[in-house]
Amino acid sequence: MTTRLMAEGLFEGADPLRLVGARCSGCHTVVFPRQDSCPRCAVGAMSAHVLPVRGLVWSWTLQAFPPKPPYRPPSGGFQPYHVGYVDLGEVLVEARLEVPRRQMRIGLPVRLTTMPAYHDEDGTEVLTFAFRPDPEEDR
Amino acid sequence: MTRARSDEVYVVGCGMHPFGRDETVTGMAMAERAVREALADAGVGWEDIGYAAGGSDVSGKPDTLVGRLGLTGVPFVNVQNGCATGASTVLAVANALRAGEASLGLAVGFDKHERGAFTVSAARYGLGDWYAESGMMLTTQFFALKTRRYLHEHGVSERALAMVAARAFRNGAQHPMAWRRKPLTEQEILDSAEVSPPLTQYMFCSPGQGAAALVLALGDRAFDLCERPVRLASLALRTRRFGSFEVFSPWLPPGPHRSPSVDAAEAVFRRAGLRPADVRVAQLQDTDSGSELIHLAETGLCGHGEQEELLAAGDTDATGRIPVNTDGGCLAGGEPVGASGLRQFHEVVRQLQGRAPGVQVPGAPQVGFTHVYGAPGISACAVLTV
Numbered sequence A: 001m002t003t004r005l006m007a008e009g010l011f012e013g014a015d016p017l018r019l020v021g022a023r024c025s026g027c028h029t030v031v032f033p034r035q036d037s038c039p040r041c042a043v044g045a046m047s048a049h050v051l052p053v054r055g056l057v058w059s060w061t062l063q064a065f066p067p068k069p070p071y072r073p074p075s076g077g078f079q080p081y082h083v084g085y086v087d088l089g090e091v092l093v094e095a096r097l098e099v100p101r102r103q104m105r106i107g108l109p110v111r112l113t114t115m116p117a118y119h120d121e122d123g124t125e126v127l128t129f130a131f132r133p134d135p136e137e138d139r
Numbered sequence B: 001m002t003r004a005r006s007d008e009v010y011v012v013g014c015g016m017h018p019f020g021r022d023e024t025v026t027g028m029a030m031a032e033r034a035v036r037e038a039l040a041d042a043g044v045g046w047e048d049i050g051y052a053a054g055g056s057d058v059s060g061k062p063d064t065l066v067g068r069l070g071l072t073g074v075p076f077v078n079v080q081n082g083c084a085t086g087a088s089t090v091l092a093v094a095n096a097l098r099a100g101e102a103s104l105g106l107a108v109g110f111d112k113h114e115r116g117a118f119t120v121s122a123a124r125y126g127l128g129d130w131y132a133e134s135g136m137m138l139t140t141q142f143f144a145l146k147t148r149r150y151l152h153e154h155g156v157s158e159r160a161l162a163m164v165a166a167r168a169f170r171n172g173a174q175h176p177m178a179w180r181r182k183p184l185t186e187q188e189i190l191d192s193a194e195v196s197p198p199l200t201q202y203m204f205c206s207p208g209q210g211a212a213a214l215v216l217a218l219g220d221r222a223f224d225l226c227e228r229p230v231r232l233a234s235l236a237l238r239t240r241r242f243g244s245f246e247v248f249s250p251w252l253p254p255g256p257h258r259s260p261s262v263d264a265a266e267a268v269f270r271r272a273g274l275r276p277a278d279v280r281v282a283q284l285q286d287t288d289s290g291s292e293l294i295h296l297a298e299t300g301l302c303g304h305g306e307q308e309e310l311l312a313a314g315d316t317d318a319t320g321r322i323p324v325n326t327d328g329g330c331l332a333g334g335e336p337v338g339a340s341g342l343r344q345f346h347e348v349v350r351q352l353q354g355r356a357p358g359v360q361v362p363g364a365p366q367v368g369f370t371h372v373y374g375a376p377g378i379s380a381c382a383v384l385t386v
């Protein structure tokens, strides 16, 4: 089965895959995804900035009901899923969380991964980014 | 800021179409009824109105109401400003009156939404399709994520969320124009379907329908028309500044996260020369229980983390120290976006005049407060006095 990433501009590298945002040369604000102007100061120039792969769950919730389109369910149909913000230090990133409910808590160490989001009509599996419990951190 | 009475703007009449769901009536028809009620309440005719502003998110161009009310040539401004639509119509009319455009003006807001969650478009918010396609573009998630973090940071329990909703439905049950008229216990609210934890089904309001209108008058004209005019002491509209935690944010800065509600509330109290502790009846945006909980502190009505104690003591009940959402708020009324802000004014005005349609705050309250908050990071607050 062939796979592709959901949106090319969000990522850098393949193994390991990294998220890429942008950082302001003026005020050092880090944003995700990339944008061409700084939301904080009027003077800085934005350049690509690779984000850390490890972070801590900052907040979380469960999507209990199937969202309306343009949400695209996985080929097996909608299953409730977790979303949250992950604190990467310089920025908080919103992401799907592949964390079981019993393990879920604010402060849980997590690391970047990918997960199947849906399939294209030709059968290509489309991957999006997510965070899962970090085995090296969680003792 | 002290103004001469001749420069003060007062509410001299208000009208409202019941909130809820009624397939037989259009948004525009509801607006017409609210306007006619407000005019009758003020004892004036449509031809007396010298300036008008109207707002609706999805139910048509407000200025076409002149076709129903009378083609008098009145200047009529259309407003589409999300949750701040109602407050923006009041601001437009009040400023026009103070600028000498007219001595009598009208503000109206209405909407009729489809059932279920609001439909969103990633492009409209400047976001890539991936954000919605991967299932992260839902307002319910945002409210849940913000609430979860707030409870964690300030040591508030999930039961406080149920207390907020229980009080809303208790008040709504007594209000003839509310949608949800059935009281629910805290346990029933906690046990209702999980939508996005910590928020359950009955902790969220639904998109609904409704309309509300106000007649505003300048200076002495107000006292000629109305026995007990309600003074618009101050009104402030603010957009977000860097670092606020808003809906549809793929990223946030590490913090602190300062909301536009804080800026708008500080501005209205400063301009009115009053403190949050002076407020005796308040309306807070309660799209969900968590939002009201957060807004209680962001507007200064209590300290961060004090909410649970306040709620448990009954301080936010109509008979309490700081009654909140005495008409049941959005939780009991639903949220027709264009009408919601003017519903708040309607309730506070009627409370200050001692003629609340539902439960009346005892002891002749003299200072009222309204607060709205919405996407993409806007807030409007007002202080009203008698």
Ligand SMILES: [Zn+2]
Residues within 6 Å of the ligand: A024, A025, A026, A027, A028, A029, A038, A039, A040, A041, A042, A043, A044
């Ligand atoms: Zn900058």
